[in-house]
Amino acid sequence: MPKPAPLELPEGVRLEYLAEGGANVIYRFVATPVKDAKWPVSNVTINSIEHSSLPPELRGKLLRLRKETTVNTPYKEIAQNFNSVIRPLFSQEELVDQTLIRLPEGLIHRYNEQLRLLEISGRRPKKRHGGYLAVNEPFGLLITDMTAFDEPGTILAEFKPKWLTQSPSAPALARRCRTCALREMKNHEAREVAAKEQRSFCPLDLVSEHYEHVFRATAFIAGCNDRARLAHILYSSSTLRKLQSRQKASGKVGLYGPTGISQTTSLGMTLRDCTMFVKIPRDEKSPVEIRLGDLDLKCSTGGKAEYWKYIELQLIDGGWYHGSHSSQTLSNCSLRNTPATNRAPVQP
Ligand SMILES: O=P(O)(O)O[C@@H]1[C@@H](OP(=O)(O)O)[C@H](OP(=O)(O)O)[C@H](O)[C@H](OP(=O)(O)O)[C@H]1OP(=O)(O)O
Numbered sequence: 001m002p003k004p005a006p007l008e009l010p011e012g013v014r015l016e017y018l019a020e021g022g023a024n025v026i027y028r029f030v031a032t033p034v035k036d037a038k039w040p041v042s043n044v045t046i047n048s049i050e051h052s053s054l055p056p057e058l059r060g061k062l063l064r065l066r067k068e069t070t071v072n073t074p075y076k077e078i079a080q081n082f083n084s085v086i087r088p089l090f091s092q093e094e095l096v097d098q099t100l101i102r103l104p105e106g107l108i109h110r111y112n113e114q115l116r117l118l119e120i121s122g123r124r125p126k127k128r129h130g131g132y133l134a135v136n137e138p139f140g141l142l143i144t145d146m147t148a149f150d151e152p153g154t155i156l157a158e159f160k161p162k163w164l165t166q167s168p169s170a171p172a173l174a175r176r177c178r179t180c181a182l183r184e185m186k187n188h189e190a191r192e193v194a195a196k197e198q199r200s201f202c203p204l205d206l207v208s209e210h211y212e213h214v215f216r217a218t219a220f221i222a223g224c225n226d227r228a229r230l231a232h233i234l235y236s237s238s239t240l241r242k243l244q245s246r247q248k249a250s251g252k253v254g255l256y257g258p259t260g261i262s263q264t265t266s267l268g269m270t271l272r273d274c275t276m277f278v279k280i281p282r283d284e285k286s287p288v289e290i291r292l293g294d295l296d297l298k299c300s301t302g303g304k305a306e307y308w309k310y311i312e313l314q315l316i317d318g319g320w321y322h323g324s325h326s327s328q329t330l331s332n333c334s335l336r337n338t339p340a341t342n343r344a345p346v347q348p
Pocket residue numbers: 021022023160182269272273298
């Protein structure tokens with residue numbers, strides 16, 4: 001059967017900047033009147049987007065546009081990898097879906113202009129200034145909208161679970177997990193140049209079998225004031241456990257990852273840098289929606305695999321896993337007090 005043609009973004013649809021990361025910018029759809037009778041839409045104000053007035057394909061979706069980066073993997077390849085490598089690992093309800101959509105001509109230039117204006121008006125995070133959309137990218141990605149703007153009372157908690165198991169090449173007597181060790185090393189460097197330090201949870205707490213540890217982790221998750229409710233949701237989240245087991249299965253990371261092109265390493269790193277979205281309705285009886293996003297298969301070429309090994313060596317040789325630096329006295333890593341004899345064996 002021939003493949004269906006990719007969707008096309010109608011000319012008249014306007015976009016509102018929502019957020020961005022290092023490699024992508026995320027937009028909401030703002031329905032505006034268009035001449036094309038195929039897409040009848042009515043006038044709406046920002047923050048109360050009438051989804052019923054959007055073409056059905058765009059309802060409940062956001063638009064993700066790719067930035068120009070050193071890696072520059074085309075969305076077509078990202079979407080193919082998502083379908084062949086990521087999709088089989090999770091169920092449909094556990095993923096922020098991705099669908100290619102062809103962009104109208106001139107759209108990227110218009111929205112690059114808007115990014116410049118957002119910089120001037122202070123609506124773009126400073127650290128993202130100077131990064132713009134890739135002008136040669138013909139596609140955008142329609143992604144599942146996890147925002148709660150259109151659902152009063154619903155809240156969204158968002159965080160990166162990071163490394164849910166210890167690095168396989170961490171020293172056996174480590175008193176820090178991979179994520180806490182790296183954060184503490186980066187904070188040490190930040191302090192030296194008077195830059196802002198990062199505070200976050202220990203990922204091992206997130207998947208702990210002790211509820212109190214999960215509760216401890218929620219102190220660092222923005223978006224949900226009801227920490228106990230969030231902790232209960234995470235404690236019983238099968239998606240979090242599945243992510244952990246998929247990470248374990250892609251264990252060729254740290255010093256053990258092959259150098260150069262390797263899909264196993266790419267997958268291993270991708271699963272350790274994705275985002276978890278938790279959409280919590282006000283009514284405790286309504287279902288909670290938990291999805292994983294930003295699962296673009298990382299590219300292990302271009303020095304990335306070497307960089308990951310270099311980081312691991314720095315953590316080992318620099319003593320960051322041991323927590324022996326004077327700057328590491330205050331840590332909330334779940335391994336910080338563990339007596340060596342009780343520690344779980346490091347994976348082979
Ligand atoms: O190195 P880490 O663990 O700090 O993770 C990087 C992320 O930092 P953060 O999660 O904010 O601490 C970093 O996130 P930000 O750009 O800081 O939001 C990227 O996701 C980076 O991946 P890539 O180089 O864009 O493929 C991530 O780099 P990778 O190590 O996953 O390649």
